[in-house]
Amino acid sequence: MIGVDLHAHSTASDGFLSPRALMERAAGRGLPVVALTDHDTLTGLAEAALAASEFELRFIPGVEVSANWEGRTLHVLGLGIDTAAPALIEALDRQTELRTARGLAIAGRLERLGFKAAADRAMTMSSGASIGRAHFARALVETGVTRNEEAAFKRYLRPGRPAHVAGGWIELDEAVAALLAAGGQAVLAHPMRYNLSQTAFRRLMEVFVAAGGTGLELGPARLSAAELDTIVGACHRHRLRVSLGSDFHGPGPVAELGTTASLPDRMEVVWEHWGIERLPQRL
Ligand code: AMP
Ligand code: MN
Ligand code: MN
Ligand code: MN
Numbered sequence: 001m002i003g004v005d006l007h008a009h010s011t012a013s014d015g016f017l018s019p020r021a022l023m024e025r026a027a028g029r030g031l032p033v034v035a036l037t038d039h040d041t042l043t044g045l046a047e048a049a050l051a052a053s054e055f056e057l058r059f060i061p062g063v064e065v066s067a068n069w070e071g072r073t074l075h076v077l078g079l080g081i082d083t084a085a086p087a088l089i090e091a092l093d094r095q096t097e098l099r100t101a102r103g104l105a106i107a108g109r110l111e112r113l114g115f116k117a118a119a120d121r122a123m124t125m126s127s128g129a130s131i132g133r134a135h136f137a138r139a140l141v142e143t144g145v146t147r148n149e150e151a152a153f154k155r156y157l158r159p160g161r162p163a164h165v166a167g168g169w170i171e172l173d174e175a176v177a178a179l180l181a182a183g184g185q186a187v188l189a190h191p192m193r194y195n196l197s198q199t200a201f202r203r204l205m206e207v208f209v210a211a212g213g214t215g216l217e218l219g220p221a222r223l224s225a226a227e228l229d230t231i232v233g234a235c236h237r238h239r240l241r242v243s244l245g246s247d248f249h250g251p252g253p254v255a256e257l258g259t260t261a262s263l264p265d266r267m268e269v270v271w272e273h274w275g276i277e278r279l280p281q282r283l
Contacts, residue, residue, distance in 0.1 A: 006035040008022060019036060026055070034052070036060075062079045070200075215235070215240045216234060
């Protein structure tokens with residue numbers, strides 16, 4: 001474990017732990033620097049910041065923004081954002097409206113497919129949170145429709161499947177601009193999860209850098225050597241910083257908080273920007 005985790009979710013979106021419980025877990029695992037990056041919402045950040053100071057953690061306020069690029073959804077992490085910045089608040093208010101409308105549309109589709117119980121369950125479990133497909137996936141599992149979340153995504157929730165509804169998210173360059181306007185760093189989350197061809201990935205890097213993107217996340221923790229090379233190579237070529245995060249959603253078999261890829265030598269890292277000079281020691 002490395003000591004910085006700049007990608008994690010709470011009950012403010014599709015995580016299982018409250019913002020406070022997340023900070024408590026970071027402290028319990030000896031993780032000194034932690035960000036909260038819920039999907040398209042800042043609502044968990046105040047509680048997390050308060051808890052982080054109680055547990056003496058260095059807290060980085062963040063958000064994971066859903067964005068459109070050439071018809072695909074990409075995730076852009078905003079790290080070290082000013083949570084009072086009007087441009088960001090405006091953009092996220094709009095995203096929240098889109099998420100709510102999409103949630104209702106997904107629920108409607110599931111009902112028509114004969115899964116009213118799952119639709120109702122998802123609406124209940126996401127109340128007060130930034131609603132997302134993970135809530136529907138969990139409800140489909142709980143109501144016995146699919147064996148696990150992976151199957152729920154595969155059969156119903158992915159693009160091309162019967163309960164998929166497009167988000168209508170803001171454009172990539174607008175997302176980056178809103179995050180920069182809030183004094184944050186804009187980091188492309190899990191760059192290898194978008195199934196891009198090499199050509200498309202290179203094009204994305206050009207566009208991302210032109211938009212003002214700051215860095216790339218070196219994640220998830222288990223990257224192949226080739227994937228690692230692609231990310232590290234793009235960072236060097238475009239002078240992008242690297243970020244590390246687990247994309248923790250809750251206790252379980254995958255992606256424990258603080259579990260990240262290990263950092264190659266001589267990389268510029270996003271946390272230097274906040275005066276965190278050296279990597280905190282392993283604990
Ligand atoms: P949304 O932003 O509402 O489209 O949901 C994206 C979230 O769904 C991701 O952050 C993950 O938490 C979850 N997710 C996406 N694909 C899968 C999958 N195949 N299995 C489990 N969870 C997934
Ligand atoms: Mn998620
Ligand atoms: Mn993501
Ligand atoms: Mn995430």
